[in-house]
Amino acid sequence: MASNAQPVSAKTPVTLREVAASAGVSVATASKALNGQGRMTAETRERIRETAQRLGFRPNSLAQSLLRRRSFTVGLLTNDTYGRFSLPVMSGISDALVDKGVSVFLCNVEDDKRLGQLHVDAMLDKRVDGIIATGKRIDRHLPVDLSNLGVPTIYAFTQPDPGAIAFVSDDAGGARLAVEHFCRLGRRRIAHVTGPASFAVVHARAQAYRDVLTEKGLPVMEPLLGSWSEAWGHEAVKKLFDGKLSKSGDEKPDAVFCGNDQIARGVIDALRERGLGVPDDVGVIGFDNWQIVAEATRPPLTSVDMNLAALGREAGLTLLSLVGGEPAEPGIRKLPCRLVVRQSCGRLPDG
Template structure:
């Protein structure tokens, strides 16, 4: 209820004085804090940091800030962070982790604020966003087929991970659909060292005609180990053997030589 001239004069005075509105008081009036909490036990940040960047990009233009809390695998620590978020009256919580078949070590049910799960096991009936591992694996193997690769091996992580079985099943399905021989996937660790060891198993005994001409890896670390081991054997990538990773861990994929398809 003031003229434009008066409004502008007030704004200019506020700018000169460095005045800032009291966001806590505004939150009480609006019954919103314009903050969202993000809980994770992904201490490496491989999945949680890109996810946080996406959440922040989606919310920043709406005036909403995101803050990250690491719960590790400690139920007590997780509960402390949840209580702190509730005390700060966050508008919602995004729960994320390092695998989709494990729940965060904290109870987020019945909080009376929205909770969204991303890349972690959700509560029953909750909103959960997870990766489509089967279709991702299918895309990788089909890409090899389009390039003319026909002897495709699969090297992946521990059998205790649900994603390992989802990717391996899709790998088998694509090869069967195209009438190609299926090599039993090699399962090990999520590490470069395992990728290196897997090459010894795949390229050690059989003659060159029995070697794979494509290796689909369960993650980018394994793929990097595979590429290093092939280089040591004088096998060219991608001329002799194609290699595809999974997860698109950018810092690993871009630093691999040659740069990794993932």
């Protein structure tokens, strides 16, 4: 059957000369108006901009880059294959940069040194204004050397090079938020189930857990370390309720603070199988506030949010300052977490 559809072809870009002719001004005046330069009335400048928008005119970004010696692009490197942490960070970075006309492109280096170097070389070839490195944990460096690149480099949620600028979440502060909230709710036998000992955040959160309970004069149970999985959360409940882990006796926990949301979900399922109600019998708080998990848990899970979008935004703004020639002190900046309260932790004693 014959088709009357017209063949698809690329449209010829609208030129600055066409914008100027349509607006009734010279090419030089049109150029100055669209670049925010020159002296002219506000009415003229606005008329030229409206004409350019109506005609679909797009400035030659390559020419602008050569003129300003900037590419208005930022490279984002990560080894977080699933994007669990890097995507919220990227969202914050984009939020900081979009109003400045800067684009972000993401490259996944996985854990491959050669792939990482290929991506870095490609970014430098494209004359990126700067690079932001992020990852799936804060105590491991990406498998690529980012020192002495000749462009500003910021680290966000990954281990930085010495003397660099880095942004990480305050894991100890986040753990304090969770345990102190349990204390306000009247919970007195609070257990901690978390991930592997090979993670620095595990020790930071566990120490904050011990510190808060000691300050409150409450019994401290030895934190249970395992994997970042629901299966481990399920197994940990058996250890908590079938063993003697409290230094003050064999009383069973009335609250469990978990190292991530997946562990917390496993804990809740295991408690339910034992006939224990959440939060009536045992309150549960997770960590990460991974919404796809926290909001689907029954009951919905209270969790510590690491504010990764805000972390990314701060990293983006700092990179912009460096690109603009403003100095910044090297070092690690810890950004506060927040507690997102849902139904799994219970209510205050007075309701």
